[in-house]
Structures are given as structure tokens and as C-alpha cells.
Amino acid sequence: MQTVIHSPGERRLADIQRRAPVIGAALRWLRRYGEWALLVLTAAGMMLTIWASFVYAPTELVEGPIQRIFYAHVPLAWNSYVAFFFTLAGSALYLWRRDERWDSFARVNAEIGLVFTTLTLMSGSFWGRGFQGAWWWWDARLTTSLLMWFIYAGYLALRSYTGRTAQGARAAAVVGILGFIVTPINYLSVQWWNTLHPQPILELGAQAKLPGSMVAALMISLVSFTLLYALLLIEAYKLERTQALVARLRAEAELLEAEPE
């Protein structure tokens, strides 16, 4: 059957399929069902995470069951770092290439990162209440996490005040770049200062400080939460692009209406 070629992406895909039929077919399948596959994978991963963190992983001797928060807390924090890094990258690429899509990418990453940071702060607070007896304490890790939260909340406040203008997008991109300064400070804070927040459990190249089953549970959770992040990113990005399109069409329609005969 002859397919109607209408978009550059479609044309590229057809080109690939002509040269490498298997890869082309795989790409076409991903294009059509990729999101559903990701959704199914994420749902399955989350089920597995619940099982791994509540049933499979052993109860910690000193902290008791409250330690199981760790299996959600660490992946959330990790993914908020990833999201804020992509806000930085998207902002820089937008200023360089002036492609609106990079701006949308930076924006949705800030939104997701803010949600993940909120959940990180909340889960950390529950753990602190259960184990240390206080909802909050002002050590370097917690303070800089809160600062990150305020910086990206400010970023989104700026976006809502400026609306969808090129000037607003540039201003937000600068905030997205400057605001990232706190993120590496946050990451390194547990090593630089004596914090009540525990030291990192897993370090690249170092011996894990946990029994294998706990590491496995954390890894399952890390993968699942990263899948969740990817799913949220794709959906939020598509929504953001649609909203931008609607705003542009509406502006064009208003312009046409305002025009005299």
C-alpha cells in the first residue's frame, strides 16, 4: 500500500526503511506503539518496585521498616537531578539554536524536576520524622534541596508571568542556566559538610555499602522511576507543544479577525 508522505520525519523514516527494512520497521513500530510500550513497562516496573522494596528487601536492623522509604527517595532525587540538568541543556541549546522546541524541552523538565524535588523533600521528611524524630533540620543537603525547589518554582513563576513570548523564553533560559549552580552544590554537599543526611550509599567504582538484596531493590526502583520520568517527559512535552500550537493558532485567528476587509 502506498503511504502518504507528509512530514519530514515520515520522509526520513521511509528513506531508512528503503535502505534497512528491519531497522525501519522497528522505528515505525516504536513511532506507533513506543509510548504504549513505555507505559506498560513503567507500570510493570512500578509493580515490581513495590514488591522489591516492601517484600523482597530485608528490614533494616537499626532503622526498622521506615528505611524502606529509601527505595523511593533516592530514585526521585536522582531523577530530579537528571531533569534539572536537561533544563540547563535545553536552555543553553535554545539560546544557541533559537529553536522553540528546546525551550519546551527545558520547561517540561523544570516542571517534572520540581514535582520530583517536592516528593524527594516529602519522603525525606517522613524518614527524618520516623528515624531522627524531626520533620526537618537545616543541614547542607536539605537546605540546598529546598533552594533548588525555590529556584525552579521561581523559574515556573517567571514563565507564567511572561507568557509565550520569545523574550520570556530567553529570560527563562538564563534562569535555567544560572539556577543550575545550586544542583552540583546540593549533590556534593554531603561530602563537603558534616550533614545529618546519610552519605551516598552507592558510588561509581566503589564497593557497595549495602547487602546485595538491598542494592537489587534500589536498582529495580531506580530503573522504574527513570522509566516514569521518561514517560512523564514525553507526555508533558507533547502537551506543551500542543499548547504552544494552540496559542499560535489563536493569535493568528485574532489577527485575521482584527484585519479590516
Place this chain on the structure above:
Amino acid sequence: MNATPSRGARLAWEQLWAIVWKDLRAELRTRQAWMSMGLFALLTLVVFNFAFDLRVQDQRAVGPGALWVSFLFASVLGLARNITMEQDRGPMDRLMALPVDRSVVYLAKVIGNVLVISAVEMVALPVFAALYNLPVLTLPIIPITLLGTIGVAAIGAQYAALAANTRARELLTPLLIFPLITPVVIGAVRATEALFSPVYGDAPWLGLLAAFDVIVLSISAVTFQFVVEE
């Protein structure tokens, strides 16, 4: 125009000080900004005294924080006013019409802000030392105050210009500035504290302040052009 790199650098240097001098003269002529900033800084110090009901033993703990919060509030107040003035009278547009590199304009704004805030601090510091009975008037207070002020001015100049084009600039400016300035305030407060109650094995706060200032200044100098672009 720029025949050699050194000539270009000299030109930039001259432009820098020309803009700084222009801003300072405008500031000196109106006299409103730094007078009200200074008054506000002193007022904050006094309010802190009542808010915390300061006794002698508390002054050491609360003092440096009160000092830097008063500096910070006064600076943000001055920055917001400065930008409002530029928006209303339009010197920023004329500045942008000049063939001057945007990073030079940014650095000139930072230097102007540092000078004005420093003038306020020179009045507020002795008053603070007297009101709080703390021995802060020593030589090391100069680099601490200078580095802290540069940090505040560097972030402030960038974000005030950035929020100036939005509808709610009075609200947005502090909302954007405060979280990013907090590391500067923490560093400056700790370094000031160490003047009269040193902590063994404390972090090298002055070095951290300097590093933070350099990072913010260089990123902002590069990105300022996107903020003021029409």
C-alpha cells in the same frame, strides 16, 4: 574598529568606566536610592533587635545573620528601584543602542551596584558594631563584605534586568534573587561569625564565596545579551 586585541580591550575598559561613572552621577544627583537604602538597612538592624529580644549572649549568634539580611534587603530594594527608574526613563534602551558589548554593560551595572551597596555598608557596619557590641570592625571584614556584595550585585543586576520586562517585576525580582543569593548569604554570615567565634575545621567560606562569585559573574556576563535583547 578593533585593530588589535589590546586596543579592543582598552576600548571595553573605557566604555566600562564611562557607564559606571554615568550611573554613579545619576545616583549622586538624585541621592534618593542610597539614602533610603541606608535608612532601610539601619531599620532592619533595629527591627531584628526587637524581633529576637537580643540579650548579650544572643547577639553573637544572631548578629551576623541580622547584618547580612539587612544588607541583602537594602540591596534588593535599591536594585528594584534602579531598574524601575531605567524602565520609566529609558536609559537602558539608549544604552542598548550604543555599539558596546553587552557583557561590558553588565559588568558596569555590577560595579555600579557594588559601589552603591558598599557606600551603604560603610555606614551600616559601624552602627551594627555599636548596636550589637560585636568586634567586626577588623581588617578581614573588608574582603568578606566585598565578596558578599559582589555576589549580591552580580545576581541582582542580572535578575533585576531579567524581571524588568515582566508584568510583576517588583514581585518577581526578589522571588528569583533570594534562592540563588542564599549560598552567598550563608558564606558571608559564616565568615563574619568566624571573626569573633572561629570554628576549628570550618569550611573555607571566603574561598567558596570567591568561587561562587566568579561562576555567577562569568555565566551572567555571557548570558546578559539574551536578557536585554529586544
